[in-house]
Every structure is written in C-alpha cells, then in structure tokens.
C-alpha cells in the first residue's frame with residue numbers, strides 16, 4: 001500500500017519499464033534476466049505461449065478438468081486441442097496423458113496444483129512428459145505453488161523445453177494489479193518476447209512487485225493460514241459426510257450432487273460464495289470452496305453446516 005500511496009501524477013504519464021523489475025524478480029528466483037518474462041497475469045502468459053508456439057496444424061495437449069483459459073487461448077491458434085479426461089478420482093491421468101503425445105504436439109499445459117481439482121503432478125512425471133515430447137514446449141502452471149510447495153522452476157536451466165508460470169494473484173494477493181511471470185529456457189522465452197507487447201505490464205504493478213516479493217514474512221504467514229485452513233475444511237467436510245477431493249491448492253472441490261445449485265444459493269444468503277463447477281468436464285454436481293484466513297474458514301464451515309441443513313441435503 002505504501003508503494004501505491006507514493007504514486008505521482010507525473011509517474012503516471014510515463015510508459016512502464018518492465019526490464020529493471022524483471023532483473024530484480026529474476027534474481028529473487030535465482031534466474032538470469034533472460035530466463036524470466038513478466039506478464040499481465042498468467043492469463044496473458046498462457047496467451048503468449050500459445051501465440052509463440054502453436055500454428056494451425058499443431059496439436060496442444062491438456063488434461064481436463066482444468067483452468068478454462070488454456071482452452072480459450074489454444075483455440076485461438078489451432079482447432080487441434082487434445083484433452084485427456086481424468087477418471088472419477090480426478091487425479092492426473094499420467095499414462096493416458098503420455099500416450100496422447102504425438103509428433104504434432106507442440107504445446108503441453110499442465111497445472112500443478114490443478115484448478116478446480118487441487119490435484120498435483122509429481123516432478124518426475126513432469127520431467128518425463130518434457131522428455132517424451134522434445135518437439136513440444138511443456139508449460140507448467142504453478143499458480144497455486146505456495147499452497148503446495150513443490151516446484152519445477154529448478155529444472156528450467158537444464159530442460160530446454162520447460163517453461164513454468166507463476167502468478168502474483170493468489171498467495172501474494174495482487175489479482176487486481178494483473179501480474180504474473182514465465183520462467184524458462186532463455187531461447188524459448190526469446191520467442192515469447194517477440195509476441196509480447198513492450199508495455200504489457202502496467203507501471204503500478206511493476207512498482208509494487210519488488211516490495212511484494214521482498215515481504216517473505218507475509219507470504220509465509222498467508223500460505224500457512226491456507227494450509228491450516230484447508231486441513232480444517234477437509235476435516236469439517238469429512239465430519240459433515242460431504243465427499244471431497246484432497247486439495248493442494250487454496251480451495252477444495254466437493255461433491256454435492258443434484259442440489260449443487262441450491263447449496264450455492266443458500267451459502268450466498270450466509271455471505272459465503274461458492275463456485276459451481278458443475279459444467280466442468282466430469283464435475284457434474286461439484287462445487288468449490290475457497291480457503292482464506294482462519295476466520296474465513298470458521299465462517300465457511302458454519303455456513304456450510306447451516307446451508308446443508310436448510311436445503312435438506314441428501315448424500316447421493
């Protein structure tokens with residue numbers, strides 16, 4: 001907030017300079033400046049990756065259900081989006097995913113932890129995917145990294161076809177500033193820079209980012225709040241008899257069944273917003289609850305208990 005208060009009218013007249021902040025952020029993550037690109041959120045990073053690495057005849061590969069923007073950005077470049085659907089466990093279908101790689105696969109996108117499932121893909125599996133597709137670029141989306149702790153960033157210097165995306169929207173709490181990053185092989189990022197506008201990240205975000213990454217204490221505290229809250233939420237769901245998918249992110253996906261819409265409405269009346277994920281592939285009857293700090297979880301659990309009673313929820 002101090003950084004925001006220090007903004008001046010004169011400062012706002014200038015075009016933003018991304019490179020000086022890129023140098024600071026790269027050093028923070030132990031990378032060379034040419035191994036890092038700051039983007040207008042990970043949404044833009046996904047878009048740029050598709051623009052840089054996909055042509056109309058190429059295939060892109062994702063696992064579903066997952067973050068819907070992969071679909072949107074891939075389809076702008078090629079109709080050949082191959083989707084491997086997870087089974088009822090909603091875990092990453094590694095063997096079927098590997099089998100779906102072809103010579104035409106040019107971009108593979110994997111979210112770990114995944115949205116909306118909260119499932120993760122182990123580092124060995126990620127490295128195996130990258131090795132099995134040397135003709136393709138593997139984008140690992142680590143938007144929810146801080147709530148899990150396992151990262152593939154350490155492998156970007158040794159793997160020529162790996163790019164990792166991180167957002168500052170989630171654990172850092174800066175969604176409104178629109179800032180994210182890509183970390184990867186310098187040669188690959190050179191192609192991405194070519195399709196990137198020079199002023200893609202606004203100066204307010206660039207101004208705040210160094211302060212945000214320096215505030216390790218806040219980040220550690222917040223990630224810990226979410227991890228503790230997530231364990232409480234999962235224990236609470238177990239007590240209430242609500243089936244859920246073990247999550248490594250800052251949300252939990254639960255299986256409500258035909259009354260999913262009623263539950264969302266009832267929870268809203270209690271001041272708690274749930275995301276109805278029923279239209280995601282394989283997620284009919286599923287809703288997602290976000291985990292915040294301690295009192296949010298307390299409020300969320302109380303609202304859930306009351307709402308399930310109000311709607312006369314029947315476990316299917």
Ligand SMILES: Cc1ncc(COP(=O)(O)O)c(C=O)c1O
Nearest residue numbers: 041042043067115143167169180
């Ligand atoms: C897996 C995943 N990646 C990326 C994003 C978007 O991040 P950003 O706010 O940086 O565009 C989201 C947002 O929900 C997400 O779930």
